[in-house]
Amino acid sequence: xxNVEQHPSTLSVQEGDSAVIKCTYSDSASNYFPWYKQELGxxxxxxxxxxxxxxxxxxxxxxxxxxxxxxxxxxHITETQPEDSAVYFCAARIQGAQKLVFGQGTRLxxxx
Amino acid sequence: DAGVxxxxxxxxxxxxxxxxxxxxxxxxxxxxxxxxxxxxRGLELLIYFNNNVPIDDSGMPEDRFSAKMPNASFSxxxxQPSEPRDSAVYFCASRTGDSSGNTIYFGEGSWLTVV
Numbered sequence: 001x002x003n004v005e006q007h008p009s010t011l012s013v014q015e016g017d018s019a020v021i022k023c024t025y026s027d028s029a030s031n032y033f034p035w036y037k038q039e040l041g042x043x044x045x046x047x048x049x050x051x052x053x054x055x056x057x058x059x060x061x062x063x064x065x066x067x068x069x070x071x072x073x074x075x076h077i078t079e080t081q082p083e084d085s086a087v088y089f090c091a092a093r094i095q096g097a098q099k100l101v102f103g104q105g106t107r108l109x110x111x112x
Numbered sequence: 113d114a115g116v117x118x119x120x121x122x123x124x125x126x127x128x129x130x131x132x133x134x135x136x137x138x139x140x141x142x143x144x145x146x147x148x149x150x151x152x153r154g155l156e157l158l159i160y161f162n163n164n165v166p167i168d169d170s171g172m173p174e175d176r177f178s179a180k181m182p183n184a185s186f187s188x189x190x191x192q193p194s195e196p197r198d199s200a201v202y203f204c205a206s207r208t209g210d211s212s213g214n215t216i217y218f219g220e221g222s223w224l225t226v227v
Contacts, residue, residue, distance in 0.1 A: 032214050043203060043218040044155070051214075089155060093214070098143050098162055098207075100216055102155040 002027040004092050006103025014111050019080055021106045023090035024072040030092040033066060033073045034100070038087045047088075048075070052095075077108075085110045116219035118204050124225045130192040133222045135204030136185055145205040145216060146179055146189050155203075161187065194226045 003026040013019045025033075034049035050057045050064045050073065057064050061080075066073040077084055087107050091100040117136040125131055137144045145160040159169040161181045169179070176195070181187040191198055201223050207216040 034215065043220050045218070046215050049214065099145065099157055099160050099168060101157070104154045 002030055002092055002094055002101040004090060004101050004103040006090050006106060008106060009104065010107045010109070012109045012111060013080055015080055015082060017080055019075075019077045019084070019108055019110075021075045021088055021090070021108070022072060023074070023092075023103050024070075025092040025101075026071070027092070027094055028068075028071065029094045029096075030071075031095040032093040033064070034091050034093075035062075035064060035075050036089045036091065036102075038089065038105075040086075044089055080110045082110050082112060084108060116204055116206050116217055118202075118219035118222050120222055121220060122223045122225075124227065125194055127195055127226055128193045129226075130190065131194045131198075131224060131226075133189040133202050133204075133224070135187045135189070135219060137187070137204070137206030138217060139185070141206035141208050141217075142184065143207045143216075144181060144187050145207075146187070147203040147205060147218075149201045149203060149221070150199075158189070158202075191224075194224075196226045199225050 006023045031052035035047050036044035037047045038044040048059050048062050048064050050066050061078045063076045087105045089105050090103040093100050119134045142163050146158040148156045158171045159179045164181045179189045201221045203218050203221045205216045205218045
């Protein structure tokens with residue numbers, strides 16, 4: 001089955017700097033890669049996603065890149081703000097399957 | 113839409129007691145997922161249903177765990193008997209079954225503590 005590895009497990013950056021979180025997946029049949037943000041005590045919520053036919057997608061300060069050959073994808077947050085502090089999860093879904101397999105999560109802390 | 117609705121939000125129970133967690137998926141969604149979240153193991157998929165039928169229960173830890181989906185708008189996850197190591201946040205999530213419905217939407221979670 002699919003296996004998703006996520007790094008780093010914790011990340012601390014200065015406000016205004018950029019943050020990058022990386023994930024690798026094992027199954028080349030995966031074709032959908034969402035990123036979820038989970039604030040303390042809250043549910044995971046989708047912030048951005050990318051399909052395998054696209055190499056990059058942007059939404060304001062957030063971008064995701066996908067390298068199908070290397071089987072890895074990354075989340076980039078620019079101009080970080082205190083409200084970006086949260087746990088971020090990557091996930092992958094195999095084409096035709098229903099379930100999402102999640103990475104272990106990255107706790108991002110933005111220092112003022 | 114009210115989103116995925118879970119109950120109870122918080123439960124504290126004694127070891128050995130039966131625990132039942134409930135979920136109402138988003139109306140029109142025909143796939144439902146139960147995830148468990150702990151610090152050590154992250155987000156684990158326990159079981160998922162498609163059109164009320166259990167498709168993959170390979171993540172259910174052991175026979176003490178069972179899940180049902182009697183109709184399209186209701187699912188339960190039951191733990192009997194409960195143990196302290198079952199303490200976790202249990203999330204229910206749903207999505208549409210068509211090709212455009214990639215996103216899964218989580219409920220607020222049920223915070224379970226077994227003492």
